Amino acid sequence: MSEDRPATTDLARLPKELVDRLTRPFAWFLRIEAAGGAVLLLFTVAALVLSNSPWGHLFLDAWETRIGLQFGPLEFGRSLRDWINDGLMTLFFFVVALELKRELVLGELNNPRMAALSIAAALGGMFVPAALYLMLQWGQPGEAGWGTVMATDTAFVIGCLALLGSRVPQSLRVFMLSLAIVDDIGAILVVAIGYSSHIAWGALALGALGVAVVRAMALTGVRSIPVYFAAGGVIWLAVDSSGIHATVTGVILGLMTPARRWVSDERLYAILGGVVAHPAGDEGSGDTKDRRTLQVAEIAARETLSPVERLEISLHPWVGFVVMPLFAFANAGFPLSSGDVDASITFAVFVGFVLGKPVGVLAFGWLAVRSGIAIRPPDLDWRLLAGGGLLAGIGFTMALFIAHLAFSKDLIDSAKLGIFLASAVSAGAGLALLTWLSARRKPADRDRG
Numbered sequence: 001m002s003e004d005r006p007a008t009t010d011l012a013r014l015p016k017e018l019v020d021r022l023t024r025p026f027a028w029f030l031r032i033e034a035a036g037g038a039v040l041l042l043f044t045v046a047a048l049v050l051s052n053s054p055w056g057h058l059f060l061d062a063w064e065t066r067i068g069l070q071f072g073p074l075e076f077g078r079s080l081r082d083w084i085n086d087g088l089m090t091l092f093f094f095v096v097a098l099e100l101k102r103e104l105v106l107g108e109l110n111n112p113r114m115a116a117l118s119i120a121a122a123l124g125g126m127f128v129p130a131a132l133y134l135m136l137q138w139g140q141p142g143e144a145g146w147g148t149v150m151a152t153d154t155a156f157v158i159g160c161l162a163l164l165g166s167r168v169p170q171s172l173r174v175f176m177l178s179l180a181i182v183d184d185i186g187a188i189l190v191v192a193i194g195y196s197s198h199i200a201w202g203a204l205a206l207g208a209l210g211v212a213v214v215r216a217m218a219l220t221g222v223r224s225i226p227v228y229f230a231a232g233g234v235i236w237l238a239v240d241s242s243g244i245h246a247t248v249t250g251v252i253l254g255l256m257t258p259a260r261r262w263v264s265d266e267r268l269y270a271i272l273g274g275v276v277a278h279p280a281g282d283e284g285s286g287d288t289k290d291r292r293t294l295q296v297a298e299i300a301a302r303e304t305l306s307p308v309e310r311l312e313i314s315l316h317p318w319v320g321f322v323v324m325p326l327f328a329f330a331n332a333g334f335p336l337s338s339g340d341v342d343a344s345i346t347f348a349v350f351v352g353f354v355l356g357k358p359v360g361v362l363a364f365g366w367l368a369v370r371s372g373i374a375i376r377p378p379d380l381d382w383r384l385l386a387g388g389g390l391l392a393g394i395g396f397t398m399a400l401f402i403a404h405l406a407f408s409k410d411l412i413d414s415a416k417l418g419i420f421l422a423s424a425v426s427a428g429a430g431l432a433l434l435t436w437l438s439a440r441r442k443p444a445d446r447d448r449g
Helices: 003-010 018-033 033-051 056-062 078-104 112-137 141-149 154-167 171-196 203-220 225-240 248-256 265-273 289-303 307-331 343-370 382-391 398-407 414-449
Strands: 066-069 074-079
Touching: 003 033, 033 056, 033 154, 033 398, 056 141, 066 078, 066 112, 074 078, 074 154, 074 171, 078 225, 078 248, 078 307, 112 141, 112 171, 112 343, 112 382, 112 414, 141 171, 141 343, 141 398, 154 171, 154 382, 154 398, 154 414, 171 248, 171 382, 171 398, 203 225, 203 248, 225 248, 225 307, 307 398, 343 414, 398 414
Parallel strands: none
Antiparallel strands: 066 074
């Protein structure tokens, strides 16, 4: 009897293939929090190196190559860089909205007062930097770039916290992730409101109709993800034609994605309990009871995860390791030797991030706790929040995204220089403060033990 147990155990597992030996290390790599930030940094450095190499003009001009479709008199096209910024970044915002929806329904933000701390800090981290920037650029050529200093780069912030490992509490990671997600949502609203062109109301109405259709599909029980992506593509085209930045489509559809699962654990176990082993023999693949039961079990196993969770699991690696690095590769490069840099814009961007972010995060967070609107986890003291506020000054990805909308071609390099300098200083200062705080906390922890 005991000799049959190993065979039975093996049959209870999925069969192993050679490809599993290759995919398992890659899946492990995807789980490393810092991996996305490391790849993003690699492509950023590559863009800077290439743009300052003898092939710099070819590299920068390649992103301006026009790509599109033409049907008779109708033409739908834009530059390669704009396809990345407007098209692929919609997927990024879709995943950000999925993360926010999951946190609000299933995660730490499910507690309204806990969520209020991250939301208040994020609002402070947007308003204070924008106010400082406007004070320095009021009436100047770079005045329209106020939105550049409002965003926090999620990948680099989480990557910095991953470098610190267990030396910082989990509550700080949750707080910073929540802050960055809210920050990104706020940034796309800024884009939609502050940097959209003249609105074509007919196209916008068509987009709204598409959103209503998606909602109706969800209410009637349509569960095919490809159908929803097709509908999302139509909505994207309509919103893009309306004059509002099309990336807002990703936020709307992400927040509309259901966060509740369709099949409960109890129902799944009941369905699995009814699975009948397919008899051995060459009986073909007809419409037998066994096959129908297995098909139902397959659907039930898939639907025990909510659509939000399934989409986030499947799309997050593509966003982290393809979309974001490609965005950085297309947008981060600029000639460092350019003599046309406007120092006032570079300084305003630098001050907005390095000073405005931590001040805004701490001030608004303190006011929210003081007023009773929000609560602060016991292990998340104000010194740790100050370190998190400094890390929030890493704007990079979203800052570059907004800068390309806000600045003209003769000013964009000045803004990029400010973004890079501010991100480097914010990362260094935040890591230094959190490392110092963790070193001071260890003796106290040992004494308590």
